Amino acid sequence: MESVVEAEVLRTKKTVALARWLLGKHLVRRAADGRTDARLILETEAYDGERDLACHARAGRTARTEVMYAAGGVWYVYLCYGIHEMLNLVVGPAGWPAAILIRGVEGASGPGRLTRSLGIDRSLNRAPAVPGSGLWLEDRGIRVPPRAISRTPRIGVDYAGPVWAAKPWRFTIDPRALRPPPPGPARA
DNA sequence: TACTCGATCGGA
DNA sequence: CCGATCGAGTAA
Numbered sequence: 037m038e039s040v041v042e043a044e045v046l047r048t049k050k051t052v053a054l055a056r057w058l059l060g061k062h063l064v065r066r067a068a069d070g071r072t073d074a075r076l077i078l079e080t081e082a083y084d085g086e087r088d089l090a091c092h093a094r095a096g097r098t099a100r101t102e103v104m105y106a107a108g109g110v111w112y113v114y115l116c117y118g119i120h121e122m123l124n125l126v127v128g129p130a131g132w133p134a135a136i137l138i139r140g141v142e143g144a145s146g147p148g149r150l151t152r153s154l155g156i157d158r159s160l161n162r163a164p165a166v167p168g169s170g171l172w173l174e175d176r177g178i179r180v181p182p183r184a185i186s187r188t189p190r191i192g193v194d195y196a197g198p199v200w201a202a203k204p205w206r207f208t209i210d211p212r213a214l215r216p217p218p219p220g221p222a223r224a
Numbered sequence: 225t226a227c228t229c230g231a232t233c234g235g236a
Numbered sequence: 237c238c239g240a241t242c243g244a245g246t247a248a
Contacts, residue, residue: 081231090231092244100244118241120232137231148232192231 038062040166041173043109046127051134054127055082056187056207058173060180063141065154066170073154074174079140081190082205083124085133090196090203093133103162104133111171113151113161120148121157125165125173139191140208184213 041061049057062074083091092114093101103112108127112135116122124135137147144150151157156171163169187204194201 083231092231095245098245114231115241115243117230117232118243122231124231139231146232190231195230 038174038176041175043107043165046108046125046165047129049127051084051127051136052082052205055080055136055205056185058125058136058138059185059207059209060178062174062176062178063138063154064167064172064174065156066167067155074176075141075143075150075154076178077138077141078211079138079145079208080206081137081139083135083137084128084205088196088203089200090190090193091133091135094196097133101133104135105131106162108134109165111160111163111165111169113156113158115158116148121151122147123151123156123160139206180209181213184209186210 046054058077058080061077063077064072064074066072085091086093086096088094093104095101097105100114103110104126106126107130108125110126112124112126114122123138125138126135128134138150139147141150144153160169160171163171165172186208188206188208189202189204190206
């Protein structure tokens with residue numbers, strides 16, 4: 037069975053825990069033609085608060101970062117390097133700027149590639165993560181064993197300085213660990 | 225208004 | 237390793 041992820045969860049859990057929790061959930065896109073595309077989330081990164089020098093909110097409230105201060109459950113989509121649309125989920129209570137970058141899903145590895153693959157751009161910035169917006173999250177009951185999850189530092193944030201760049205706030209699913217290998221040769 | 229630099233990617 | 241490509245943020 038599947039259930040749409042409720043905003044309540046996104047507002048109450050801690051940012052880093054949510055980045056991990058999102059692994060194994062489905063990112064679901066409904067295109068203009070009505071077709072839906074559900075992809076298992078395989079890679080995420082947490083960005084948490086003005087103190088986090090890798091987070092866009094490090095400079096406080098600006099026109100771009102305002103959406104990060106909203107209560108969890110809306111999308112933050114911005115343009116990076118003039119080319120790539122980056123998809124983030126705003127999380128946490130209103131007033132606390134935090135977001136989770138969706139870096140990889142089934143069939144699309146890399147934040148720029150996944151938005152291109154799913155037809156996601158800045159027109160979804162500030163949109164709520166509910167079916168009516170065309171982009172939402174579902175829990176389809178996939179259980180991700182802890183051994184399938186890896187933690188590493190975030191990608192491309194050296195500018196944040198050694199302390200914040202080193203935070204192990206990137207989470208990935210090792211696909212091999214998700215699908216256990218077939219049993220070996222039958223025992224005699 | 226000028227200038228810098230990206231939460232990337234694909235091609236030498 | 238390098239260039240693409242453009243808007244946000246900063247300084248002036």
